[in-house]
Amino acid sequence: MSEVRSPVESDIMAHYSRAAGHIGLIRLANPPVNALSSAVRHDLCRALERASADTGAKAIVLCGENGLFCGGADILEFSKKTGGPALVPLINAIEAGEKPVVAAIEGVALGGGLEMALGCHYRIAHCQARLGLPEVMLGLLPGAGGTQRLPRLIGFPAALELITTGRHVSAEEALTLGLVDQVTDGDVQEAAVKFAQRVADEPLASRRLSTWKPPCPADLDTLLQGALGRLQSRARGALAPVACVHALQAATLPFAQGIEKEQELMATLFSSPQARAMQYCFFSQRIVGKWSLAGRANWKNTPVRTVHRAAVVGLGTMGRGITVTLVRAGIPTVAMEMDRGQLQAAQQAVTAMLEREATKQKRSLDSYLQLVQFTLERRHLQDVDLVIEAVYEDLALKKRLFSELCAVCRPDAILCTNTSGLDVDVIAGTTRRPEVVVGMHFFAPAHVMKLLEVVRGPRSSPVAVATVVHLGKLLGKVSVVVGNSPGFVGNRLLKPYMEQANFLLEEGATPEQVDGTLEEFGFAMGIFRMSDLSGLDVGWRVRRESGLTGPAVRPEESPRHRLGCRYCPLADLLCERGRLGQKTGQGWYLYEGPEGRKALPDPWLHGFLDEYRRQHALKPRRIDQQEVLERCLYALANEGFRVLEEGVAAGPEDIDTIYVLGYGWPAHMGGPMYHVATVGLSAVLTRLEHFHRAHPDVPQLQPSALLRHLVAQGSPPISKWRELVRVQRSQL
Ligand SMILES: CC/C=C\CC(=O)SCCNC(=O)CCNC(=O)[C@H](O)C(C)(C)COP(=O)(O)OP(=O)(O)OC[C@H]1O[C@@H](n2cnc3c(N)ncnc32)[C@H](O)[C@@H]1OP(=O)(O)O
Numbered sequence: 001m002s003e004v005r006s007p008v009e010s011d012i013m014a015h016y017s018r019a020a021g022h023i024g025l026i027r028l029a030n031p032p033v034n035a036l037s038s039a040v041r042h043d044l045c046r047a048l049e050r051a052s053a054d055t056g057a058k059a060i061v062l063c064g065e066n067g068l069f070c071g072g073a074d075i076l077e078f079s080k081k082t083g084g085p086a087l088v089p090l091i092n093a094i095e096a097g098e099k100p101v102v103a104a105i106e107g108v109a110l111g112g113g114l115e116m117a118l119g120c121h122y123r124i125a126h127c128q129a130r131l132g133l134p135e136v137m138l139g140l141l142p143g144a145g146g147t148q149r150l151p152r153l154i155g156f157p158a159a160l161e162l163i164t165t166g167r168h169v170s171a172e173e174a175l176t177l178g179l180v181d182q183v184t185d186g187d188v189q190e191a192a193v194k195f196a197q198r199v200a201d202e203p204l205a206s207r208r209l210s211t212w213k214p215p216c217p218a219d220l221d222t223l224l225q226g227a228l229g230r231l232q233s234r235a236r237g238a239l240a241p242v243a244c245v246h247a248l249q250a251a252t253l254p255f256a257q258g259i260e261k262e263q264e265l266m267a268t269l270f271s272s273p274q275a276r277a278m279q280y281c282f283f284s285q286r287i288v289g290k291w292s293l294a295g296r297a298n299w300k301n302t303p304v305r306t307v308h309r310a311a312v313v314g315l316g317t318m319g320r321g322i323t324v325t326l327v328r329a330g331i332p333t334v335a336m337e338m339d340r341g342q343l344q345a346a347q348q349a350v351t352a353m354l355e356r357e358a359t360k361q362k363r364s365l366d367s368y369l370q371l372v373q374f375t376l377e378r379r380h381l382q383d384v385d386l387v388i389e390a391v392y393e394d395l396a397l398k399k400r401l402f403s404e405l406c407a408v409c410r411p412d413a414i415l416c417t418n419t420s421g422l423d424v425d426v427i428a429g430t431t432r433r434p435e436v437v438v439g440m441h442f443f444a445p446a447h448v449m450k451l452l453e454v455v456r457g458p459r460s461s462p463v464a465v466a467t468v469v470h471l472g473k474l475l476g477k478v479s480v481v482v483g484n485s486p487g488f489v490g491n492r493l494l495k496p497y498m499e500q501a502n503f504l505l506e507e508g509a510t511p512e513q514v515d516g517t518l519e520e521f522g523f524a525m526g527i528f529r530m531s532d533l534s535g536l537d538v539g540w541r542v543r544r545e546s547g548l549t550g551p552a553v554r555p556e557e558s559p560r561h562r563l564g565c566r567y568c569p570l571a572d573l574l575c576e577r578g579r580l581g582q583k584t585g586q587g588w589y590l591y592e593g594p595e596g597r598k599a600l601p602d603p604w605l606h607g608f609l610d611e612y613r614r615q616h617a618l619k620p621r622r623i624d625q626q627e628v629l630e631r632c633l634y635a636l637a638n639e640g641f642r643v644l645e646e647g648v649a650a651g652p653e654d655i656d657t658i659y660v661l662g663y664g665w666p667a668h669m670g671g672p673m674y675h676v677a678t679v680g681l682s683a684v685l686t687r688l689e690h691f692h693r694a695h696p697d698v699p700q701l702q703p704s705a706l707l708r709h710l711v712a713q714g715s716p717p718i719s720k721w722r723e724l725v726r727v728q729r730s731q732l
Pocket residue numbers: 032033035071072073074075076087108110111112113134135138140142143144283286287
């Protein structure tokens with residue numbers, strides 16, 4: 001039975017009223033996204049009863065308040081015991097009703113919201129609306145009839161793609177797919193009321209999707225098997241995409257049996273640790289948006305400057321991707337290079353990328369190209385609101401450039417550096433206006449990856465930070481505000497992770513073994529394959545600059561020790577031999593030619609490792625999967641605790657968001673901090689102590705003070721860490 005609720009009108013979450021021309025109007029009212037909470041479902045049932053009993057209403061329009069139809073089931077309720085009518089019978093009741101129901105979709109119709117619209121007899125969308133079944137992103141499947149009604153309406157191939165990716169589609173695409181009956185650029189409720197008047201007397205039987213026979217392609221089995229294969233290799237070990245395919249397969253059965261199968265699969269997902277992890281990821285991405293800085297500035301009270309015109313300086317791979325991202329968001333952009341040949345190459349590459357974008361968005365290439373001005377001339381930077389520097393990762397070069405930017409740009413222009421780890425404050429120090437300098441760390445490919453590390457230097461102003469975070473949102477990124485520590489958060493944590501992987505090679509493992517274990521855990525790519533892809537020279541350059549390798553190393557120093565700590569020179573040795581990864585056809589793996597993408601085990605590398613171990617009197621041992629995982633992942637999370645105790649990140653959610661969106665950590669495993677919380681902090685502490693005893697010259701294995709503190713506090717749940725680690729001297 002649903003709970004007893006106040007009868008006060010303003011508390012009602014689904015209002016019934018009468019619109020013009022004998023049309024009943026049901027309006028969902030549960031801000032911010034009209035989620036279908038138990039209270040909404042309760043009120044919706046009552047509103048439906050009123051509408052069907054209203055003899056003056058011939059048809060019904062279902063819409064949402066505040067310019068938004070419905071964001072789906074209330075995710076907050078997933079972890080609670082709630083009452084209220086269940087969604088499946090409610091949607092069945094809408095569909096079985098005697099009066100036509102027209103869904104008036106504006107803003108979004110997502111998840112249960114779209115499933116409810118599929119239970120309606122007609123769907124009208126505003127041209128700006130987005131529709132989708134994103135449950136797979138929450139570790140679930142569309143469990144309110146979505147897997148059964150959608151393929152009946154738009155066919156198996158399209159339904160399979162939408163349900164397994166969770167992709168949102170535009171109203172225009174929805175119309176093409178047959179997901180909606182009409183798109184309007186006017187008032188969608190008015191259009192829906194007019195539509196309802198027109199169809200009020202039409203027969204309803206053929207509008208009930210549950211009665212439709214799904215258009216079953218002859219090769220359905222091949223289609224579904226192919227999808228299973230692709231999904232399993234894309235998100236290894238993830239349960240939800242596989243369950244989505246099985247639920248879709250059940251849409252070939254009579255509707256009631258299909259629904260039964262859908263419910264059965266949903267029940268297994270609903271209580272799964274993977275769903276909990278993915279829902280944690282969803283809320284983490286919202287938490288990181290609510291940043292605050294030392295002092296009182298925060299996301300709510302800090303004004304944002306509008307970026308009318310931006311500039312990208314340096315058009316290598318990153319600069320090109322950033323330019324495309326800005327242009328795609330409709331921001332006029334100056335794209336600058338120092339060298340004519342480089343500029344021409346960049347112009348060609350950016351144009352080709354924009355051409356692909358234009359085809360995808362069904363827009364003209366010109367509409368993009370008119371937003372970008374390619375130039376060699378500094379004077380074109382005079383009137384921009386924000387510059388993103390994306391030159392080579394060389395501190396001296398960046399310092400020179402920033403002092404020039406300071407001279408040429410407007411005094412209020414925000415100056416951003418896309419460094420992946422250099423000191424933002426040192427760069428800011430070369431300008432007369434360090435307060436306008438902020439780090440804007442994009443991830444490659446910049447036009448694809450959703451993560452943006454926004455680096456607040458000690459002198460960056462709150463307005464500059466707020467403007468960059470806001471710009472990130474306009475670019476479709478999730479911005480995480482982090483402090484100015486070497487490597488910031490993402491690359492800083494990568495270091496101990498990578499070091500452990502390298503040490504494991506010294507001790508007897510192979511790149512394939514380490515990568516295989518990490519990929520089985522769920523990473524899209526193991527650490528060695530990832531290094532080969534990014535290029536081994538990237539880290540080599542950083543290590544040479546910091547004196548860990550190269551001419552700065554004193555000849556008497558042991559190759560396996562630096563500053564009293566263990567050091568593994570294997571990656572340096574590969575670079576010295578010209579093995580820089582995929583781009584040279586050889587790295588930790590072998591590739592078929594410089595263009596080859598497939599990483600093949602390399603017998604030469606195995607021999608090289610044997611020889612290296614012999615030279616250094618290292619006796620190889622058998623290393624099991626558990627050790628690989630524990631050493632790599634706990635070392636990474638241990639550094640995460642240090643980042644928290646130093647105030648470089650505000651909470652575990654920030655670190656997890658960075659790892660899931662930027663470093664291929666499987667979302668269904670929540671992120672590194674979520675992972676160690678799930679394993680149990682005290683168990684992780686014990687293992688780190690054990691490893692540190694075995695490797696006392698590896699400081700990254702020494703358990704951090706914060707980890708010890710949390711264990712001493714009785715291992716509070718991860719949701720409490722943010723409060724507990726609030727430090728005196730935040731670097732944010
Ligand atoms: C039987 C089960 C049947 C169905 C299963 C489902 O329906 S599962 C839910 C499927 N729906 C979704 O996955 C949609 C999730 N939401 C979004 O994608 C975005 O929030 C949305 C709707 C596109 C709006 O984006 P926007 O950037 O405008 O806002 P923001 O994301 O910051 O969200 C604003 C606040 O709303 C909260 N919220 C959003 N969706 C839900 C939801 N479905 N349930 C509960 N709460 C939701 C979000 O957390 C934000 O809250 P805040 O406290 O302000 O941080």
